């Protein structure tokens with residue numbers, strides 16, 4: 574996918590652009606920058622969730638998005654949380670749960686899972702959709718160090734296995750390094766992308 578962003582504004586205030594970003598299967602990018610610079614805004618544009626900008630987004634790729642909040646179906650168990658949004662059957666959903674270390678939790682509801690487990694469920698759902706490109710917005714924030722490290726390793730392994738590309742939004746350069754992602758920095762006002 575490729576984004577040529579001339580400008581993104583909220584009211585009179587331009588927050589982003591001009592900037593260009595492209596990513597393909599097998600490539601990993603991390604978008605770094607301080608709070609409020611426009612990282613989430615950029616990711617939402619890439620995900621097609623915000624069409625209010627000047628520029629062009631070209632994407633024939635299948636995308637999956639992982640947000641900081643796991644955004645699960647509260648009244649459905651873990652299997653249904655994968656099967657319903659992705660259209661996969663229960664056996665496939667079960668297999669994905671096992672791959673993210675959630676075997677034995679198949680019939681639990683999201684509220685019966687810890688935040689780390691909910692995040693892994695959201696990760697399994699994203700990969701179950703078979704994306705070409707995975708878009709992630711701070712998915713490792715507010716986890717304890719051990720849980721975050723395990724989830725980073727899991728994400729790395731699933732990206733390797735699936736061949737999916739990655740755009741990771743984070744304020745933490747260590748996460749970019751752990752995922753072997755090429756780091757791009759948002760800087761300035763309005764913010765533009767700068768290579769390492």
Ligand SMILES: Nc1ncnc2c1ncn2[C@@H]1O[C@H](COP(=O)(O)OP(=O)(O)OP(=O)(O)O)[C@@H](O)[C@H]1O
Pocket residue numbers: 583588606607608609610611612613614615744
């Ligand atoms: N819906 C909106 N309406 C008006 N301003 C907005 C809106 N969404 C974001 N902004 C502003 O745009 C700028 C970029 O916000 P954004 O959430 O993309 O930053 P961020 O880098 O993701 O920050 P954080 O790391 O804290 O999540 C901020 O100044 C924010 O206040």
